[in-house]
Amino acid sequence: MTEKLTNIEGLACPLPLPHNQRIVLGHGSGGRMSYDLISKVFLSALDNPILRIGDDAGTMFIPNNPSEPGCRLAISTDSHVVMPLFFPGGDIGRLAVCGTINDVAMLGADPQFLTAGFVLEEGLDVDILSRVVDSMRSATLEANVQIIAGDTKVVQNGKADGLYINTTGFGVIPPGVNISGTRAHPGDVVIISGTIGDHGIAVLAARGELKFETQIISDVAPLNGLVKTMLDTTKEIHVLRDPTRGGLATSLNEIAIQSKVGIKIYEDGIPVKLAVSAACEMLGFDPLYVANEGKLIAIVNKTYADQLLSAMKLHPFGTDAAIIGTVTADANEHVTLKTTFGTTRMVDMLSGEMLPRIC
Amino acid sequence: MKYISEYRDAHLVQAVMDEITRVIHRPWVIMEICGGQTHSIMKYGLDQLLPEDLELVHGPGCPVCVTSLEMIDKALAIATHPGVIFTSYGDMLRVPGSEGDLFSVRASGGDVRVVYSSLDAVKIAQENPSKQVVFFAIGFETTAPANAMSVIHAQNLGLENFSLLVSHVRVPPAMHAILESSTNRVQGFLAAGHVCTVMGYWEYGPIAQKYKVPVVVTGFEPLDIAQGILSAVKQLENGTHEVENAYARVVSYEGNQPAQRMINQVFEDCNQKWRGIGLIPSSGWQLKHEFRQFDATQRFNIQKITPAESPLCIAGQILQGLKKPYDCSVFAGQCTPEHPLGATMVSSEGACAAYYHYGRPT
């Protein structure tokens, strides 16, 4: 059957964000609303060539002249806001350390140093803070990274959910490594490092509002070791991305837009744990949009795909790695999915916040 | 997953699709009533496996889409009252009212909470005795037993701070309205499997007889939908117009009697406005007189509502199967899930949202 796809024009909303519009939770969900907010409020004001690329970390040369000897750095910052603070498989501290390590590692850099800023809510139990900081220490040891600067502020009771953490990380990009969301080429192979949706479902269950129980634990993990193993195997990795908020689907859409390509994925190839599938069925969610905190997407020259996959599967954080799709030439920058029935459908970015549905 | 995975078997589905192709000899138009069926068809691309002669049109079976604009505006008005905790099923939060939605009420400081079950709303009322807890009780017949139970449960617990904003819609009157329309093209129906789980399918015999249309009770998994379509096509080719049950593992002729008794205890028929379609007589349910103290519209002083629908939205024609989303001039342009002009773009079961997310040929 020939593939008939609609030529959907104008997927970006042409209307400007009105001045009197308030921020809603959907703006933080990682999907299209977040993307629009970042484009229309932040990037339009702070525009510069480094930010414009749109990768997980910004890169620059130190000194700022590529022809002089020096090095190329990747720098990323992330603020962590999660409820509850402790969830099966992790906590806000581990998330703060791993999240930023991963963003830096997604540029192929070796993250060595982090900073950590804390906003503490008046009344927070110091024992809770100690537990969080201990967890951050464990994560830094696991990843062989050091926190070398920090800051603390306290806000009035009610102005923060216990605590918020911002981490900034940086690392040197090794010579010969050129990884960016702009580098996906038609013919490249798309690999995911493991099962999708674990973190989002674990946190949702821990939050308790929807009152379901599951054995799923968050996958939050530092991926710099896995990335190093991958780069030791081949430098022909074009894109790395960790599909956090907004899930696999949103990250693939971002890459398609950055690289001006299409991406086709295969439903049967995408690894999902049974418990995550079951929770998504119950709530009406799609695992493609559920957050991950210990997984990465790799887009690689097809000649090296099998070799890279084998190397990933030998690493503890890549045992369930799988080839899930290919990059295609598509001026519409669509991400499509071939279903188990052989039919094809679009995979859009996450829209707003994911809500449990009754329909 | 038992009772799910078996009904997603690609070989079995293809075999049924092949059979449909074998038996069909003329063009037919079939309507799947339920938004959940539309969602499944779009998600799995089942329409791409059907012969060209068969056209599926998407029915008004999305309670989120058809809840009247006036009712949404009432919800927004109540949710902004100080001292109110407004509880709702998740998919209602994004439905646009005349100005804003429940999300924007929350952003402005309103206490709006998503609940998975109506009993969770009752629990919130128990835990917050100094607040008024209002539950947005919407849905088709499928959800009515759950919404009715919240009233009885709250009554048994002696709660005085719990009330419902009710907006229930019923399938049979909607089918009558569609079939009575001079522009109707629908020749057969896939009836909503989970509505029938509650109500049975005894209500559809008179409709099938009067309008000479086959009605097949159909489930939601790909194999269920394929089987439902096959049964409907066979009837159309044979010229019969009977009610058939293609979802027998869950649906019986008489339906769930305890659930129907509860519905009859708590609710009574009323005229109902359907967003995009208009008033359909006796197509809704409201709280019976003896439960009026749980009616949020009686409890709160709501200013006169003058709903203002976007003049660009053609959701009504889409819900009746007269147009497809891509026939709309603002589809995917001014109207997107982030900036929806009508309810069919908001609910994930709405045809416009399904077409936008999953993409369909022009």
Add this chain to the structure above:
Amino acid sequence: MCLAIPGKILEVYEANGLLMGKIDFGVVTREACLTYVPEAKVGDYTIIHVGFALNLIDEKEAMETLVLQKEISKQGMDA
């Protein structure tokens, strides 16, 4: 109207005056109200919508449907 999925009843109990059950959806469990399926017992499969069991699943009917479909599928492949 229609998001209802099958689950297996693991426990049946009363809470707050309502007949409730612990339902397994495939390694995910949640409580649901069983008032509308008073004949339900542990081990039964039921269809759950917004935290309420709407009906029990008739295993015999389910099997018949699948067997019939497998027959059609085989005939199609042999043809």
